[in-house]
Amino acid sequence: xxxxxxxxxxxxxxxxxxxxxxxxxxxxxxxxxxxxxxxxxxxxxxxxxxxxxxxxxxxxxxxxxxxxxxxxxxxxxxxxxxxxxxxxxxxxxxxxxxxxxxxxxxxxxxxxxxxxxxxxxxxxxxxxxxxxxxxxxxxxxxxxxxxxxxxxxxxxxxxxxxxxxxxxxxxxxxxxxxxxxxxxxxxxxxxxxxxxxxxxxxxxxxxxxxxxxxxxxxxxxxxxxxxxxxxxxxxxxxxxxxxxxxxxxxxxxxxxxxxxxxxxxxxxxxxxxxxxxxxxxxxxxxxxxxxxxxxxxxxxxxxxxxxxxxxxxxxxxxxxxxxxxxxxxxxxxxxxxxxxxxxxxxxxxxxxxxxxxxxxxxxxxxxxxxxxxxxxxxxxxx
Amino acid sequence: xxxxxxxxxxxxxxxxxxxxxxxxxxxxxxxxxxxxxxxxxxxxxxxxxxxxxxxxxxxxxxxxxxxxxxxxxxxxxxxxxxxxxxxxxx
Numbered sequence: 001x002x003x004x005x006x007x008x009x010x011x012x013x014x015x016x017x018x019x020x021x022x023x024x025x026x027x028x029x030x031x032x033x034x035x036x037x038x039x040x041x042x043x044x045x046x047x048x049x050x051x052x053x054x055x056x057x058x059x060x061x062x063x064x065x066x067x068x069x070x071x072x073x074x075x076x077x078x079x080x081x082x083x084x085x086x087x088x089x090x091x092x093x094x095x096x097x098x099x100x101x102x103x104x105x106x107x108x109x110x111x112x113x114x115x116x117x118x119x120x121x122x123x124x125x126x127x128x129x130x131x132x133x134x135x136x137x138x139x140x141x142x143x144x145x146x147x148x149x150x151x152x153x154x155x156x157x158x159x160x161x162x163x164x165x166x167x168x169x170x171x172x173x174x175x176x177x178x179x180x181x182x183x184x185x186x187x188x189x190x191x192x193x194x195x196x197x198x199x200x201x202x203x204x205x206x207x208x209x210x211x212x213x214x215x216x217x218x219x220x221x222x223x224x225x226x227x228x229x230x231x232x233x234x235x236x237x238x239x240x241x242x243x244x245x246x247x248x249x250x251x252x253x254x255x256x257x258x259x260x261x262x263x264x265x266x267x268x269x270x271x272x273x274x275x276x277x278x279x280x281x282x283x284x285x286x287x288x289x290x291x292x293x294x295x296x297x298x299x300x301x302x303x304x305x306x307x308x309x310x311x312x313x314x315x316x317x318x319x320x321x322x323x324x325x326x327x328x329x330x331x332x333x334x335x336x337x338x339x340x341x342x343x344x345x346x347x348x349x350x351x352x353x354x355x356x357x358x359x360x361x362x363x364x365x366x367x368x369x370x371x372x373x374x375x376x377x378x379x380x381x382x
Numbered sequence: 383x384x385x386x387x388x389x390x391x392x393x394x395x396x397x398x399x400x401x402x403x404x405x406x407x408x409x410x411x412x413x414x415x416x417x418x419x420x421x422x423x424x425x426x427x428x429x430x431x432x433x434x435x436x437x438x439x440x441x442x443x444x445x446x447x448x449x450x451x452x453x454x455x456x457x458x459x460x461x462x463x464x465x466x467x468x469x470x471x472x
Binding site for chain 2: 036037038039040044152153156160171172230231232256276281282284285286288289295296297298299300301302303304
Protein backbone atom coordinates (compact mmCIF):
# COMPACT_ATOMS: atom_id res chain seq x y z
CA UNK A 1 0.00 0.00 0.00
CA UNK A 2 0.98 3.65 -0.41
CA UNK A 3 3.29 4.84 2.37
CA UNK A 4 2.60 8.56 2.32
CA UNK A 5 -0.23 10.97 1.40
CA UNK A 6 -1.03 14.66 1.81
CA UNK A 7 -4.48 13.91 3.23
CA UNK A 8 -6.13 10.75 4.55
CA UNK A 9 -9.93 10.63 4.67
CA UNK A 10 -11.68 8.10 6.90
CA UNK A 11 -15.12 7.18 5.56
CA UNK A 12 -16.45 6.50 2.04
CA UNK A 13 -19.85 8.11 2.29
CA UNK A 14 -20.93 11.07 0.21
CA UNK A 15 -18.93 13.54 2.30
CA UNK A 16 -15.73 11.47 2.27
CA UNK A 17 -15.96 10.89 -1.49
CA UNK A 18 -16.85 14.47 -2.37
CA UNK A 19 -14.01 15.76 -0.19
CA UNK A 20 -11.64 13.32 -1.94
CA UNK A 21 -12.83 14.78 -5.25
CA UNK A 22 -12.51 18.43 -4.19
CA UNK A 23 -8.99 17.86 -2.84
CA UNK A 24 -7.75 15.69 -5.71
CA UNK A 25 -9.07 18.22 -8.23
CA UNK A 26 -6.81 20.79 -6.60
CA UNK A 27 -3.76 18.55 -6.91
CA UNK A 28 -3.74 17.16 -3.38
CA UNK A 29 -2.51 13.58 -2.95
CA UNK A 30 -5.52 11.92 -1.24
CA UNK A 31 -6.11 8.50 0.26
CA UNK A 32 -9.56 7.41 1.44
CA UNK A 33 -10.25 4.42 3.69
CA UNK A 34 -13.70 2.90 3.97
CA UNK A 35 -14.38 0.09 6.42
CA UNK A 36 -17.09 -1.53 4.26
CA UNK A 37 -18.08 -0.36 0.76
CA UNK A 38 -18.74 3.13 -0.66
CA UNK A 39 -22.08 4.54 0.59
CA UNK A 40 -22.46 1.69 3.10
CA UNK A 41 -23.42 3.95 6.03
CA UNK A 42 -25.89 6.79 6.39
CA UNK A 43 -25.46 7.89 2.75
CA UNK A 44 -26.69 4.58 1.38
CA UNK A 45 -29.76 4.40 3.60
CA UNK A 46 -30.87 8.03 3.53
CA UNK A 47 -34.07 9.54 2.15
CA UNK A 48 -32.26 11.31 -0.73
CA UNK A 49 -33.77 14.72 0.06
CA UNK A 50 -32.16 18.07 -0.69
CA UNK A 51 -33.65 20.87 1.40
CA UNK A 52 -32.66 24.51 1.83
CA UNK A 53 -35.39 25.40 4.35
CA UNK A 54 -33.51 25.38 7.67
CA UNK A 55 -33.92 27.32 10.89
CA UNK A 56 -30.23 28.07 11.46
CA UNK A 57 -28.41 30.42 9.15
CA UNK A 58 -25.36 28.16 8.69
CA UNK A 59 -27.41 25.14 7.60
CA UNK A 60 -29.46 27.29 5.21
CA UNK A 61 -26.31 28.80 3.70
CA UNK A 62 -24.63 25.40 3.32
CA UNK A 63 -27.77 23.98 1.67
CA UNK A 64 -28.35 26.94 -0.68
CA UNK A 65 -24.74 26.86 -1.89
CA UNK A 66 -24.92 23.06 -2.18
CA UNK A 67 -28.00 23.25 -4.42
CA UNK A 68 -26.09 25.58 -6.76
CA UNK A 69 -23.37 22.91 -6.97
CA UNK A 70 -25.88 20.02 -7.28
CA UNK A 71 -27.52 21.80 -10.24
CA UNK A 72 -24.28 21.54 -12.23
CA UNK A 73 -22.93 18.37 -10.68
CA UNK A 74 -23.99 15.77 -13.28
CA UNK A 75 -22.14 17.81 -15.91
CA UNK A 76 -19.14 18.50 -13.68
CA UNK A 77 -18.66 14.85 -12.71
CA UNK A 78 -19.70 13.38 -16.06
CA UNK A 79 -22.35 11.09 -14.53
CA UNK A 80 -26.07 11.58 -13.93
CA UNK A 81 -26.82 12.08 -10.22
CA UNK A 82 -30.58 12.14 -10.99
CA UNK A 83 -31.29 15.52 -9.45
CA UNK A 84 -35.00 16.40 -9.46
CA UNK A 85 -36.15 19.73 -8.11
CA UNK A 86 -39.80 19.22 -7.23
CA UNK A 87 -39.63 21.38 -4.12
CA UNK A 88 -40.17 20.69 -0.42
CA UNK A 89 -43.58 21.29 1.09
CA UNK A 90 -43.37 21.70 4.86
CA UNK A 91 -46.71 21.38 6.63
CA UNK A 92 -47.57 23.93 9.34
CA UNK A 93 -49.99 22.63 11.99
CA UNK A 94 -50.48 25.40 14.55
CA UNK A 95 -49.75 29.01 15.44
CA UNK A 96 -46.48 28.16 17.15
CA UNK A 97 -45.22 26.42 14.02
CA UNK A 98 -46.49 29.34 11.92
CA UNK A 99 -44.41 31.79 13.99
CA UNK A 100 -41.29 29.64 13.58
CA UNK A 101 -42.03 29.29 9.83
CA UNK A 102 -42.31 33.07 9.42
CA UNK A 103 -39.00 33.51 11.21
CA UNK A 104 -37.32 30.80 9.11
CA UNK A 105 -38.71 32.11 5.80
CA UNK A 106 -37.57 35.65 6.52
CA UNK A 107 -34.01 34.44 7.31
CA UNK A 108 -34.01 32.15 4.24
CA UNK A 109 -35.22 34.99 1.99
CA UNK A 110 -32.46 37.24 3.33
CA UNK A 111 -30.04 34.66 1.91
CA UNK A 112 -31.70 34.93 -1.50
CA UNK A 113 -33.83 31.78 -1.35
CA UNK A 114 -37.16 31.71 -3.14
CA UNK A 115 -39.56 30.33 -0.54
CA UNK A 116 -43.23 31.05 0.21
CA UNK A 117 -45.79 30.55 2.95
CA UNK A 118 -48.89 28.89 1.51
CA UNK A 119 -52.44 28.99 2.85
CA UNK A 120 -54.02 25.61 3.61
CA UNK A 121 -56.17 25.82 0.46
CA UNK A 122 -53.05 26.25 -1.69
CA UNK A 123 -51.45 22.99 -0.52
CA UNK A 124 -53.30 20.85 -3.07
CA UNK A 125 -51.98 23.06 -5.90
CA UNK A 126 -48.55 21.64 -5.08
CA UNK A 127 -49.43 18.05 -4.05
CA UNK A 128 -52.93 17.08 -5.18
CA UNK A 129 -53.17 13.77 -3.25
CA UNK A 130 -52.81 15.38 0.20
CA UNK A 131 -55.81 15.47 2.54
CA UNK A 132 -55.26 18.90 4.10
CA UNK A 133 -57.85 18.27 6.85
CA UNK A 134 -56.49 14.78 7.61
CA UNK A 135 -52.97 16.13 7.98
CA UNK A 136 -54.33 18.98 10.13
CA UNK A 137 -52.43 21.65 8.24
CA UNK A 138 -53.19 25.35 8.61
CA UNK A 139 -50.61 26.22 5.97
CA UNK A 140 -47.25 25.23 4.58
CA UNK A 141 -43.95 26.60 3.38
CA UNK A 142 -42.75 25.72 -0.09
CA UNK A 143 -39.41 26.13 -1.81
CA UNK A 144 -39.49 25.08 -5.48
CA UNK A 145 -35.74 24.53 -5.87
CA UNK A 146 -35.54 21.92 -3.08
CA UNK A 147 -35.72 18.32 -4.27
CA UNK A 148 -33.81 15.09 -4.25
CA UNK A 149 -31.00 13.23 -6.00
CA UNK A 150 -29.70 9.67 -6.02
CA UNK A 151 -27.29 9.34 -3.06
CA UNK A 152 -25.59 6.19 -4.40
CA UNK A 153 -25.00 7.65 -7.83
CA UNK A 154 -23.82 10.95 -6.37
CA UNK A 155 -21.32 9.15 -4.14
CA UNK A 156 -20.07 6.89 -6.94
CA UNK A 157 -19.82 9.83 -9.35
CA UNK A 158 -17.72 11.77 -6.80
CA UNK A 159 -15.57 8.68 -6.17
CA UNK A 160 -15.00 8.01 -9.88
CA UNK A 161 -14.12 11.66 -10.54
CA UNK A 162 -11.79 11.69 -7.52
CA UNK A 163 -10.00 8.62 -8.90
CA UNK A 164 -9.60 10.33 -12.29
CA UNK A 165 -7.78 13.14 -10.48
CA UNK A 166 -5.49 10.62 -8.81
CA UNK A 167 -7.20 9.99 -5.45
CA UNK A 168 -6.89 6.43 -4.18
CA UNK A 169 -9.92 4.92 -2.45
CA UNK A 170 -9.53 1.72 -0.42
CA UNK A 171 -12.74 -0.07 0.56
CA UNK A 172 -12.95 -2.89 3.15
CA UNK A 173 -10.05 -1.25 4.98
CA UNK A 174 -10.26 -0.22 8.65
CA UNK A 175 -8.30 2.51 10.37
CA UNK A 176 -6.99 1.17 13.68
CA UNK A 177 -5.00 4.13 14.94
CA UNK A 178 -4.34 7.77 14.25
CA UNK A 179 -0.71 8.57 14.92
CA UNK A 180 -0.11 11.88 16.74
CA UNK A 181 3.20 13.46 17.75
CA UNK A 182 3.60 16.80 19.56
CA UNK A 183 -0.14 17.48 19.21
CA UNK A 184 0.00 17.07 15.42
CA UNK A 185 -1.24 14.25 13.18
CA UNK A 186 1.64 12.30 11.64
CA UNK A 187 -0.10 9.26 10.17
CA UNK A 188 -2.71 6.51 10.35
CA UNK A 189 -2.41 2.80 10.91
CA UNK A 190 -4.83 0.59 8.96
CA UNK A 191 -5.33 -3.16 8.71
CA UNK A 192 -3.43 -2.97 5.41
CA UNK A 193 -0.46 -0.91 6.59
CA UNK A 194 0.73 2.45 7.90
CA UNK A 195 0.47 5.73 5.97
CA UNK A 196 2.33 8.91 6.87
CA UNK A 197 0.25 12.06 6.57
CA UNK A 198 -0.17 15.41 8.30
CA UNK A 199 -3.94 15.70 7.72
CA UNK A 200 -6.62 13.18 8.71
CA UNK A 201 -10.30 13.87 8.01
CA UNK A 202 -12.82 12.07 10.18
CA UNK A 203 -15.84 11.51 7.89
CA UNK A 204 -16.90 8.20 9.40
CA UNK A 205 -20.54 9.01 10.20
CA UNK A 206 -21.72 7.41 13.44
CA UNK A 207 -18.29 5.79 13.83
CA UNK A 208 -16.64 9.24 13.91
CA UNK A 209 -17.03 9.24 17.68
CA UNK A 210 -14.89 6.07 17.95
CA UNK A 211 -12.32 7.34 15.46
CA UNK A 212 -11.91 10.51 17.58
CA UNK A 213 -11.68 8.50 20.81
CA UNK A 214 -8.54 6.84 19.41
CA UNK A 215 -6.74 10.16 19.98
CA UNK A 216 -8.56 11.07 23.17
CA UNK A 217 -11.02 13.50 21.57
CA UNK A 218 -14.61 13.25 22.77
CA UNK A 219 -17.19 14.12 20.10
CA UNK A 220 -20.73 14.83 21.34
CA UNK A 221 -22.35 12.49 18.80
CA UNK A 222 -25.12 9.99 19.55
CA UNK A 223 -26.19 7.30 17.08
CA UNK A 224 -29.93 7.42 16.42
CA UNK A 225 -31.47 4.50 14.58
CA UNK A 226 -33.93 5.63 11.91
CA UNK A 227 -36.27 3.57 9.80
CA UNK A 228 -37.37 4.21 6.25
CA UNK A 229 -39.52 2.41 3.71
CA UNK A 230 -40.15 2.22 -0.02
CA UNK A 231 -43.37 1.31 -1.82
CA UNK A 232 -43.90 -0.30 -5.19
CA UNK A 233 -43.61 1.97 -8.20
CA UNK A 234 -46.51 3.74 -9.83
CA UNK A 235 -47.10 6.58 -12.23
CA UNK A 236 -45.90 10.05 -11.13
CA UNK A 237 -48.47 11.59 -8.76
CA UNK A 238 -46.48 14.38 -7.14
CA UNK A 239 -43.07 15.99 -7.37
CA UNK A 240 -42.53 17.64 -3.99
CA UNK A 241 -41.07 16.11 -0.85
CA UNK A 242 -43.73 16.46 1.88
CA UNK A 243 -42.54 16.84 5.46
CA UNK A 244 -43.87 17.78 8.88
CA UNK A 245 -41.74 18.70 11.88
CA UNK A 246 -44.63 18.02 14.26
CA UNK A 247 -45.39 14.51 12.98
CA UNK A 248 -41.77 13.88 11.98
CA UNK A 249 -42.86 12.37 8.67
CA UNK A 250 -41.18 12.88 5.30
CA UNK A 251 -42.05 11.26 1.97
CA UNK A 252 -41.49 11.81 -1.72
CA UNK A 253 -42.03 9.97 -4.97
CA UNK A 254 -38.67 9.16 -6.54
CA UNK A 255 -37.57 9.03 -10.14
CA UNK A 256 -38.48 5.37 -10.62
CA UNK A 257 -41.98 5.90 -9.15
CA UNK A 258 -41.67 4.49 -5.64
CA UNK A 259 -42.55 6.47 -2.54
CA UNK A 260 -39.67 6.64 -0.07
CA UNK A 261 -40.31 8.00 3.39
CA UNK A 262 -39.76 7.76 7.10
CA UNK A 263 -41.00 8.83 10.51
CA UNK A 264 -39.48 8.54 14.00
CA UNK A 265 -40.20 5.21 15.65
CA UNK A 266 -42.40 5.72 18.73
CA UNK A 267 -40.35 5.74 21.96
CA UNK A 268 -37.05 5.14 20.14
CA UNK A 269 -33.88 5.75 22.13
CA UNK A 270 -30.33 6.17 20.87
CA UNK A 271 -28.37 2.98 20.21
CA UNK A 272 -26.97 0.63 17.59
CA UNK A 273 -29.77 -1.90 17.09
CA UNK A 274 -30.30 -2.35 13.34
CA UNK A 275 -33.38 -4.58 13.03
CA UNK A 276 -36.38 -2.84 11.44
CA UNK A 277 -39.52 -2.82 13.60
CA UNK A 278 -43.21 -3.44 12.99
CA UNK A 279 -43.98 -0.44 15.22
CA UNK A 280 -42.39 1.82 12.61
CA UNK A 281 -44.36 0.27 9.75
CA UNK A 282 -47.68 0.73 11.52
CA UNK A 283 -46.93 4.28 12.57
CA UNK A 284 -45.63 5.19 9.11
CA UNK A 285 -48.56 3.55 7.27
CA UNK A 286 -51.11 5.24 9.56
CA UNK A 287 -49.57 8.68 9.22
CA UNK A 288 -48.90 8.39 5.50
CA UNK A 289 -52.45 7.28 4.69
CA UNK A 290 -53.78 10.06 6.94
CA UNK A 291 -51.78 12.55 4.86
CA UNK A 292 -52.64 10.92 1.52
CA UNK A 293 -55.55 8.45 1.86
CA UNK A 294 -55.28 7.28 -1.76
CA UNK A 295 -51.97 5.62 -0.90
CA UNK A 296 -53.75 2.94 1.16
CA UNK A 297 -53.97 0.90 -2.04
CA UNK A 298 -50.21 1.04 -2.65
CA UNK A 299 -47.99 -1.88 -1.64
CA UNK A 300 -45.13 -1.32 0.77
CA UNK A 301 -42.13 -3.22 -0.59
CA UNK A 302 -39.06 -2.72 1.52
CA UNK A 303 -38.08 -1.32 4.86
CA UNK A 304 -34.62 -0.67 6.29
CA UNK A 305 -32.70 1.15 8.98
CA UNK A 306 -29.92 3.68 9.00
CA UNK A 307 -28.29 5.96 11.55
CA UNK A 308 -28.27 9.68 12.18
CA UNK A 309 -25.06 10.89 13.87
CA UNK A 310 -26.77 13.42 16.11
CA UNK A 311 -25.05 16.35 17.84
CA UNK A 312 -26.57 18.35 20.74
CA UNK A 313 -27.66 21.15 18.36
CA UNK A 314 -28.42 18.89 15.35
CA UNK A 315 -25.76 20.70 13.35
CA UNK A 316 -22.58 19.22 11.83
CA UNK A 317 -19.11 19.21 13.38
CA UNK A 318 -16.72 20.74 10.89
CA UNK A 319 -13.09 21.83 10.79
CA UNK A 320 -9.88 21.37 12.73
CA UNK A 321 -9.97 19.82 16.20
CA UNK A 322 -8.88 22.15 19.00
CA UNK A 323 -5.61 20.74 20.40
CA UNK A 324 -4.70 18.37 17.53
CA UNK A 325 -3.23 19.97 14.45
CA UNK A 326 -4.28 18.27 11.22
CA UNK A 327 -7.23 16.33 12.69
CA UNK A 328 -10.27 17.57 10.75
CA UNK A 329 -13.88 16.74 11.63
CA UNK A 330 -16.52 16.23 8.94
CA UNK A 331 -19.34 14.50 10.80
CA UNK A 332 -22.28 14.97 13.18
CA UNK A 333 -24.59 15.64 10.24
CA UNK A 334 -27.65 14.68 12.29
CA UNK A 335 -29.57 13.30 9.32
CA UNK A 336 -28.77 15.88 6.64
CA UNK A 337 -25.24 15.09 5.49
CA UNK A 338 -26.13 14.25 1.91
CA UNK A 339 -27.85 17.53 1.05
CA UNK A 340 -25.09 19.80 2.30
CA UNK A 341 -22.12 17.66 1.24
CA UNK A 342 -21.13 19.69 -1.87
CA UNK A 343 -20.57 22.94 0.05
CA UNK A 344 -19.26 21.34 3.25
CA UNK A 345 -16.50 19.59 1.33
CA UNK A 346 -15.72 22.67 -0.73
CA UNK A 347 -15.20 24.73 2.45
CA UNK A 348 -13.12 21.98 4.04
CA UNK A 349 -10.95 21.59 0.94
CA UNK A 350 -10.36 25.38 0.89
CA UNK A 351 -9.33 25.15 4.53
CA UNK A 352 -7.03 22.16 4.00
CA UNK A 353 -5.37 23.52 0.83
CA UNK A 354 -5.24 27.27 1.49
CA UNK A 355 -5.59 27.36 5.27
CA UNK A 356 -8.57 29.58 4.54
CA UNK A 357 -11.20 29.50 7.26
CA UNK A 358 -14.60 31.17 7.21
CA UNK A 359 -17.56 32.04 9.36
CA UNK A 360 -19.41 28.73 8.83
CA UNK A 361 -16.43 26.54 9.74
CA UNK A 362 -15.81 28.71 12.81
CA UNK A 363 -19.43 28.47 13.96
CA UNK A 364 -19.64 24.71 13.43
CA UNK A 365 -16.33 23.86 15.10
CA UNK A 366 -16.24 21.40 17.99
CA UNK A 367 -15.31 24.28 20.34
CA UNK A 368 -18.89 25.64 20.13
CA UNK A 369 -20.02 23.25 22.88
CA UNK A 370 -17.58 24.66 25.46
CA UNK A 371 -19.80 26.55 27.89
CA UNK A 372 -21.65 28.49 25.22
CA UNK A 373 -25.36 28.79 24.54
CA UNK A 374 -26.45 26.26 21.92
CA UNK A 375 -28.20 27.52 18.78
CA UNK A 376 -30.25 24.46 17.97
CA UNK A 377 -31.44 23.52 14.48
CA UNK A 378 -35.24 23.26 14.79
CA UNK A 379 -36.09 21.90 11.33
CA UNK A 380 -35.38 18.18 11.77
CA UNK A 381 -37.52 15.28 10.54
CA UNK A 382 -37.31 11.49 10.48
CA UNK B 383 -25.80 -20.62 -21.43
CA UNK B 384 -26.70 -16.97 -20.94
CA UNK B 385 -26.65 -14.58 -23.86
CA UNK B 386 -25.90 -10.87 -23.74
CA UNK B 387 -29.60 -10.07 -23.88
CA UNK B 388 -30.61 -12.57 -21.20
CA UNK B 389 -32.59 -10.76 -18.50
CA UNK B 390 -30.80 -11.05 -15.17
CA UNK B 391 -33.01 -8.72 -13.11
CA UNK B 392 -36.67 -8.75 -14.06
CA UNK B 393 -37.70 -5.92 -11.75
CA UNK B 394 -35.23 -3.52 -13.36
CA UNK B 395 -35.12 -5.04 -16.85
CA UNK B 396 -31.37 -5.55 -16.64
CA UNK B 397 -29.56 -7.84 -19.06
CA UNK B 398 -26.38 -9.86 -18.60
CA UNK B 399 -24.66 -7.24 -20.76
CA UNK B 400 -25.81 -4.39 -18.46
CA UNK B 401 -24.42 -6.19 -15.42
CA UNK B 402 -21.12 -7.14 -17.08
CA UNK B 403 -20.55 -3.63 -18.40
CA UNK B 404 -21.11 -2.14 -14.94
CA UNK B 405 -18.67 -4.64 -13.42
CA UNK B 406 -16.15 -3.61 -16.09
CA UNK B 407 -16.63 0.04 -15.05
CA UNK B 408 -15.21 -0.93 -11.65
CA UNK B 409 -18.29 -1.89 -9.62
CA UNK B 410 -16.78 -5.16 -8.40
CA UNK B 411 -18.33 -5.05 -4.93
CA UNK B 412 -21.73 -6.77 -4.88
CA UNK B 413 -23.23 -4.04 -2.68
CA UNK B 414 -21.92 -1.20 -4.86
CA UNK B 415 -23.13 -3.02 -7.97
CA UNK B 416 -26.55 -3.46 -6.37
CA UNK B 417 -26.80 0.22 -5.47
CA UNK B 418 -25.61 1.37 -8.89
CA UNK B 419 -28.12 -0.81 -10.79
CA UNK B 420 -30.90 -1.14 -8.17
CA UNK B 421 -30.57 -4.94 -8.33
CA UNK B 422 -32.66 -6.51 -5.56
CA UNK B 423 -34.63 -3.35 -4.83
CA UNK B 424 -37.73 -4.41 -6.77
CA UNK B 425 -40.67 -6.61 -5.76
CA UNK B 426 -38.55 -9.80 -5.91
CA UNK B 427 -36.34 -8.42 -3.11
CA UNK B 428 -33.30 -9.95 -4.79
CA UNK B 429 -34.54 -13.51 -4.61
CA UNK B 430 -34.38 -13.87 -8.41
CA UNK B 431 -31.40 -11.70 -9.32
CA UNK B 432 -28.89 -11.67 -6.45
CA UNK B 433 -27.76 -15.33 -6.76
CA UNK B 434 -27.32 -14.87 -10.53
CA UNK B 435 -25.47 -11.56 -10.18
CA UNK B 436 -23.28 -13.13 -7.51
CA UNK B 437 -22.24 -15.89 -9.95
CA UNK B 438 -21.54 -13.38 -12.74
CA UNK B 439 -19.42 -11.29 -10.38
CA UNK B 440 -17.51 -14.34 -9.13
CA UNK B 441 -16.82 -15.45 -12.69
CA UNK B 442 -15.62 -12.01 -13.79
CA UNK B 443 -13.46 -11.18 -10.79
CA UNK B 444 -12.30 -14.71 -9.93
CA UNK B 445 -13.09 -13.96 -6.28
CA UNK B 446 -15.47 -16.00 -4.19
CA UNK B 447 -18.24 -14.03 -2.47
CA UNK B 448 -18.99 -15.17 1.07
CA UNK B 449 -22.61 -15.72 2.05
CA UNK B 450 -22.12 -13.36 5.01
CA UNK B 451 -21.42 -10.45 2.66
CA UNK B 452 -24.68 -10.85 0.74
CA UNK B 453 -27.10 -7.89 0.98
CA UNK B 454 -29.28 -8.00 4.07
CA UNK B 455 -32.91 -8.89 3.54
CA UNK B 456 -35.37 -6.03 3.82
CA UNK B 457 -38.75 -6.88 5.35
CA UNK B 458 -41.54 -7.61 4.51
CA UNK B 459 -41.12 -10.91 2.64
CA UNK B 460 -44.04 -10.09 0.37
CA UNK B 461 -45.46 -6.66 -0.54
CA UNK B 462 -48.18 -5.44 1.88
CA UNK B 463 -50.70 -2.66 1.13
CA UNK B 464 -50.20 0.48 3.25
CA UNK B 465 -53.93 0.32 4.07
CA UNK B 466 -53.48 -3.10 5.66
CA UNK B 467 -50.50 -1.93 7.71
CA UNK B 468 -52.54 1.08 8.84
CA UNK B 469 -55.68 -0.91 9.70
CA UNK B 470 -54.79 -1.75 13.30
CA UNK B 471 -57.08 0.42 15.47
CA UNK B 472 -54.55 0.86 18.31
